[in-house]
Amino acid sequence: MNDQAQSPDILSVRKVSKRFDISEPFLNRLLERRPRRILTAVDEISFDVPRGKTFAVVGESGCGKSTVARLLMGLHTPSAGTIRFEDSDITHMAPGKPPALRRRMQMIFQDPFASLNPRWRVREIIGEPLKNFGICKTRAEVTQEVEKLLVQVGLNAADAKKFPHEFSGGQRQRLSIARALTTRPELLICDEPTSALDVSVQSQILNLMKDLQDEFGMSYIFISHDLAVVWYMADVLAVMYLGKIVEVGPKEQIFENPQHPYTRLLMGTVPKLTVGGIERAPVSGEVPNPISPPSGCSFHPRCPLANETCRTVSPELKVRAGGAHSACHAADAGRLPSWTRMAAE
Amino acid sequence: MTLLELDNIVVEFPTRRGPLEAVKGLSLELNEGQILGLVGESGAGKSITGAAITGLIEPPGLIRSGQVRLRGQRIDNLAPEKMRRIRGKEIGAIFQDPLTSLNPVYTVGEQLIDTMRVHLGLDHKAARKRAIDWLAEVGIPAPEARLDQYPHQFSGGMRQRVVIALALCAEPKLIIADEPTTALDVSVQAQILALLKRLCRENGTAVILVTHDMGVIAETADRVAVMYAGRLVEIGDVAQVIQDPLHPYTKGLMNSIPQIGNRDARLTQIEGAMPGLRNPAPGCAFAPRCPQAIDTCRTLRPIPVDAGSGQVACHLFGEAQ
Ligand SMILES: Nc1ncnc2c1ncn2[C@@H]1O[C@H](COP(=O)(O)OP(=O)(O)OP(=O)(O)O)[C@@H](O)[C@H]1O
Ligand SMILES: Nc1ncnc2c1ncn2[C@@H]1O[C@H](COP(=O)(O)OP(=O)(O)OP(=O)(O)O)[C@@H](O)[C@H]1O
Ligand code: SF4
Ligand SMILES: [Mg+2]
Ligand SMILES: [Mg+2]
Numbered sequence: 001m002n003d004q005a006q007s008p009d010i011l012s013v014r015k016v017s018k019r020f021d022i023s024e025p026f027l028n029r030l031l032e033r034r035p036r037r038i039l040t041a042v043d044e045i046s047f048d049v050p051r052g053k054t055f056a057v058v059g060e061s062g063c064g065k066s067t068v069a070r071l072l073m074g075l076h077t078p079s080a081g082t083i084r085f086e087d088s089d090i091t092h093m094a095p096g097k098p099p100a101l102r103r104r105m106q107m108i109f110q111d112p113f114a115s116l117n118p119r120w121r122v123r124e125i126i127g128e129p130l131k132n133f134g135i136c137k138t139r140a141e142v143t144q145e146v147e148k149l150l151v152q153v154g155l156n157a158a159d160a161k162k163f164p165h166e167f168s169g170g171q172r173q174r175l176s177i178a179r180a181l182t183t184r185p186e187l188l189i190c191d192e193p194t195s196a197l198d199v200s201v202q203s204q205i206l207n208l209m210k211d212l213q214d215e216f217g218m219s220y221i222f223i224s225h226d227l228a229v230v231w232y233m234a235d236v237l238a239v240m241y242l243g244k245i246v247e248v249g250p251k252e253q254i255f256e257n258p259q260h261p262y263t264r265l266l267m268g269t270v271p272k273l274t275v276g277g278i279e280r281a282p283v284s285g286e287v288p289n290p291i292s293p294p295s296g297c298s299f300h301p302r303c304p305l306a307n308e309t310c311r312t313v314s315p316e317l318k319v320r321a322g323g324a325h326s327a328c329h330a331a332d333a334g335r336l337p338s339w340t341r342m343a344a345e
Numbered sequence: 346m347t348l349l350e351l352d353n354i355v356v357e358f359p360t361r362r363g364p365l366e367a368v369k370g371l372s373l374e375l376n377e378g379q380i381l382g383l384v385g386e387s388g389a390g391k392s393i394t395g396a397a398i399t400g401l402i403e404p405p406g407l408i409r410s411g412q413v414r415l416r417g418q419r420i421d422n423l424a425p426e427k428m429r430r431i432r433g434k435e436i437g438a439i440f441q442d443p444l445t446s447l448n449p450v451y452t453v454g455e456q457l458i459d460t461m462r463v464h465l466g467l468d469h470k471a472a473r474k475r476a477i478d479w480l481a482e483v484g485i486p487a488p489e490a491r492l493d494q495y496p497h498q499f500s501g502g503m504r505q506r507v508v509i510a511l512a513l514c515a516e517p518k519l520i521i522a523d524e525p526t527t528a529l530d531v532s533v534q535a536q537i538l539a540l541l542k543r544l545c546r547e548n549g550t551a552v553i554l555v556t557h558d559m560g561v562i563a564e565t566a567d568r569v570a571v572m573y574a575g576r577l578v579e580i581g582d583v584a585q586v587i588q589d590p591l592h593p594y595t596k597g598l599m600n601s602i603p604q605i606g607n608r609d610a611r612l613t614q615i616e617g618a619m620p621g622l623r624n625p626a627p628g629c630a631f632a633p634r635c636p637q638a639i640d641t642c643r644t645l646r647p648i649p650v651d652a653g654s655g656q657v658a659c660h661l662f663g664e665a666q
Contacts, residue, residue: 061502170387
């Protein structure tokens with residue numbers, strides 16, 4: 001590949017938002033005088049995915065990670081903002097369109113059960129994109145490639161004859177990984193790709209993903225709630241909270257010296273392998289509600305450092321010493337206490 | 346007091362290529378108030394074991410032999426109608442796949458309210474109030490507003506929590522939780538685990554917790570059972586199994602756990618894959634991947650022997666050595 005001519009980023013997202021209308025039907029609203037209700041799942045986020053690197057996204061359940069992934073794949077239309085894949089604007093592209101571009105961009109879904117056609121055998125599920133995109137010409141080639149992919153993800157070549165329901169949860173997740181790899185995509189969006197796998201199979205898959213990255217220069221967007229996995233995979237790490245990116249930057253920087261109170265809280269709740277008696281304190285404070293988000297900094301109701309400014313003014317992402325960006329008034333004012341991961345443990 | 350006993354159960358799926366034994370003779374006991382962690386290789390038979398207990402093995406699959414007893418009463422041979430009543434009321438099941446337990450055409454609230462009306466005999470108003478409490482209990486923000494939404498309007502982790510609320514709301518004595526916290530971030534996970542532990546402590550509820558997350562096991566379970574290729578290979582107290590695993594597979598599993606701060610270029614993995622369940626080779630199913638295998642391992646199947654704080658099925662233990 002001639003990297004010279006290409007921009008360093010394979011994907012660029014600018015001020016993208018997604019609002020869902022979750023109001024009751026119009027007539028009910030009229031009769032019961034209920035207001036229209038809008039849920040802002042993604043709120044003006046911007047980021048770049050460097051070519052050949054892994055951009056990881058972490059954040060609480062419901063903070064909008066899967067919605068971001070679906071926006072990128074064209075499965076939701078953004079309410080605002082632009083998404084570019086290299087030089088093409090794909091903001092309003094329908095799913096799967098245009099095919100030439102979409103085969104370069106694939107996704108592994110969070111729910112492996114919903115994403116495999118139950119009536120197809122494995123060799124059809126994995127073989128179909130191979131034929132469709134003209135990667136394999138003959139049936140023999142398809143069979144060979146399907147079997148190779150199955151072995152790569154730790155299944156057996158003989159599994160090609162089976163239907164999805166004959167597999168366990170983790171085995172199905174491996175099928176969807178194999179399918180996503182068929183078109184040899186340049187950008188792979190992975191939504192919790194290994195959370196259904198036991199740790200030894202997880203190691204196999206993650207090692208495989210790293211090998212593919214080294215060999216073919218693949219770029220990954222990697223969504224996960226497992227910080228140890230993120231530590232291993234990520235080059236760049238983004239932390240989301242209630243639809244916004246609150247901190248983003250080089251992985252090491254964020255693990256070693258996080259510059260946002262929410263990131264610090266996340267790093268402090270990692271479960272440890274110490275047995276007995278430990279009761280991780282569930283995060284205190286009001287759980288955020290994306291239907292009516294808090295004023296100012298949306299983290300302020302749970303933040304130990306919140307002051308009046310935090311309650312009224314929304315903080316902006318600013319660059320910090322070390323090169324990461326975070327959105328926090330306390331960091332702006334130099335009010336963040338010093339931090340080491342050891343201190344949190 | 347013993348709540349649940351599995352006595353040498355064998356689960357079989359007849360297929361066109363001959364029968365496939367997904368669970369090959371498994372015995373366990375579980376006391377009231379106890380949390381048993383069930384871990385093991387993907388495809389080892391953990392979910393199928395759960396399905397055998399709840400009577401939810403998909404036909405043509407069946408329990409070929411063995412017994413499942415709840416408080417001494419056999420439940421593996423009950424009529425489907427009777428079993429349905431036990432499930433929900435006595436046994437709550439949290440499935441690995443949250444979508445199968447949620448009905449897409451009913452709101453989350455309707456599903457919770459229905460379950461409580463059927464199993465607890467509450468009226469609509471009381472059930473609705475409890476449903477809101479349950480959503481709050483599993484950490485869903487703005488539960489009152491969320492009650493009237495449909496499952497597809499929830500995030501993956503929120504759906505998983507609704508499934509948990511659905512399984513718990515009928516106050517069962519035994520909970521089979523299959524990967525209940527996989528889609529959850531660490532702080533919500535902590536909340537769910539605290540909830541499960543509280544139910545065990547206060548109501549004597551027993552839990553079988555299927556998960557691959559050793560952090561969750563360490564924090565929650567009293568005992569741990571490890572499965573490989575349809576069999577138990579090790580069972581013991583949580584501290585021993587996690588800190589001092591005996592079976593080579595368990596050791597491999599523990600070494601594969603990624604650690605923050607580790608700078609190795611590759612994660613440790615157990616080389617190779619679990620063998621297919623059909624036509625098993627003689628000997629120990631783990632032998633082809635086992636770094637400690639001896640000749641006997643390839644010819645003779647190890648049977649569980651007392652070791653550590655429980656039992657282990659491996660030729661490196663027991664009187665043979
Ligand atoms: N309906 C079925 N027909 C045939 N084989 C099946 C069926 N359901 C499961 N199996 C097989 O039984 C074995 C055990 O499956 P099970 O779902 O119990 O695994 P598991 O231990 O829960 O794995 P995971 O951690 O991946 O969820 C698997 O190898 C699977 O291929
Ligand atoms: N189709 C939809 N209609 C209405 N609301 C939606 C829809 N999809 C997602 N949401 C809402 O958007 C928010 C973000 O959801 P999303 O699935 O992106 O979260 P997530 O970060 O992936 O969470 P998880 O870790 O639990 O998977 C949630 O509050 C969810 O309820
Ligand atoms: S802006 Fe204020 S409330 Fe928000 S994280 Fe920083 S200190 Fe806490
Ligand atoms: Mg998600
Ligand atoms: Mg399973």
